[in-house]
Amino acid sequence: MRTQVVIVGGGPSGLLLGQLLHKQGIETVLLERKTREYVLARIRAGILETGLVNMMREAGVAERMDRECFVHHGTCISYENEMFAIDFHKLIGQNVVVYGQTELTHDLYDAREAIDATTVFEVENVQIIDADRDAPYVTYVSGGAEHRIDCDFIAGCDGFHGVSRKTIPETVRKEYEKIFPFGWLGILSETPPVHDELIYANSTRGFALCSMRNENLSRYYVQCDQTDKVENWSDDAFWDELKRRLPEAIAEKLVTGPSIEKSIAPLRSFVTEPMRWGRLFLCGDAAHIVPPTGAKGLxxxxxxxxxxxxxxxxxxxxxxxxxxxxxxxxxxxxxWKAERFSWSTTNLLHRFPDQSDFDLKMQRAEIESLHYNEIAQRWFAQNYVGLPY
Known part of the structure; x- marks a missing residue:
């Protein structure tokens, strides 16, 4: 088989790239190691920057997003019993969109099927060959048989554990990483959101986040120890802890209910350089990871x-x-600018095990500066809605 671009990885970045290239008459073959159903079962964030929203429209897959999304003109930050809003629309005239990554991925798969583009699921042993030469190719196993695709270019959209980054020789790539000493325990519940915008909470008990998927589906998080286990947390224990980390007025309005999904996510910052080796390009998690604070991953x-x-x-x-x-x-x-924003926001809002009394005072001063300084709020808003491409 021959194509112009092989896309390794069937997540949203690979799918979006394929759709945009199709619009320009460029042929792609997409390889995914899991099933479509498995990919669509992943629970991910749903805050979309202006740039991503515009790209979905450019790709011709924004109809349902535009119809069903929630436009957020700002976000809220709380510390102890105080809470303030950062009004993106007032500060910089922009906004973000809330639309679940699962729904976005579903739309992109439907669009790829509609154009009859080649997608191969459940591939094994993907190998990227001669990426540093003018005639690269990809081999993989499917249905017990080995296949080969000759191509012009390869887009590695296969995530942190995929083959693409590892194809670049260790003598060529340099990796930068910071592991944070905590994780996020998150639950998904069929309950109305406690607030019509996201709340990022700093408290003496640790960070918390109140977010949403739609008017009857909420996503909540609390900071937990990196060695913690999901089985240590009953639903009641989670709700009790979340309430303790929110301002009283918000905690009183919180509607609780059974969780339909519960998981712990570790936090790390990671970047590999370069993101290109010959005719192989890295995209997304294959090249970089950000803490979820600020919703910069997707x-x-x-x-x-x-x-x-x-x-x-x-x-x-x-x-x-x-x-x-x-x-x-x-x-x-x-x-690196997105990494800086995620890193700084994570440091601003979380409790670290080695923080001194001085560190805590400085953290509080930073939060109050953001509360009362319009210039600081404008910087936050610009980064949150997404820097220009």
């Missing part, structure tokens, strides 16, 4: 897709390698 993957899509269109339309040669440089410049 959105940063989308910015990679933007730069890669532009580079590939420029190559096929104009026979110009400039975008390809500078893809890594452009993508990483924005990645």
């Amino acid at each position: 959105n940063t993957a989308a910015s990679d897709v933007h730069y890669l899509h532009e580079a590939l269109v420029r190559f096929y339309r104009d026979k110009d390698m400039g975008g390809i040669e500078h893809y890594s440089e452009k993508a990483l410049a924005r990645v």
Whole structure:
């Protein structure tokens, strides 16, 4: 088999890239190691930056998103019994959209099926060969048989544990990582959200987050020890702890109910450089991970897709390698800014095991500066809604 671009990984970044390339007449084959049903069962965040919303529209897959999404004009931050709003629309004239990543991925799969683009599920032993040469190819096993796809380029959208990043020799790539000493215990519940915008909470007991999927589906988190286990937390214990970390007026309005999903997510910052090796490009979690504070994971993957899509269109339309040669440089410049925002917001809102009394006073001063300083709020708003591509 031959195609122009092989996309390794069937998550939202690979699907969005494939749809955008299709709009420009560029053929793709997408390889996914799991089933479609497995991919769609993943529970992920649902805050979409302006840039990602616009890319969904450009790809022609925004109809349901535009119809069903919730537009958020700001967010709220609480500390102890205080709470303040950061009004994105007032500060910078922009907003974010709440639309579940599962729904977005569902829309992209439906769109890929509608254009009859080749997607191969349940592939095994994917190997990327000769990526540093002019004629790369990918081999994989499906149905017990080995297959080969010759191509012009390979987009590695296969996540942190995928084969794409590991294909780049260790002598070429450099990895940067910070592991945070806590995790997020999260539950999904069929209850109305406690507030019409997200609440990021700092308390003496640790961080908490109140978020939503729709008017009857809420997602809540509390900071927990990185060694904690889900089985240590009953639903009642979770709700009790969440209430303790919220302002009294919010806690009193919280509607509780049985969890329909419960999990603990570790927090880490990770970046690999470069994001291109020859004709192999890394996108999304294959190249970088951010803490979930500030919802930059999917959105940063989308910015990679933007730069890669532009580079590939420029190559096929104009026979110009400039975008390809500078893809890594452009993508990483924005990645590190997103990493900084996620890192700084995580430090602002969480309790760390080694914080001194001085550290806690400085953290409180930072939060109060954000509360009362419009310039600080404008910086926060600009980063939260997404820096320009």
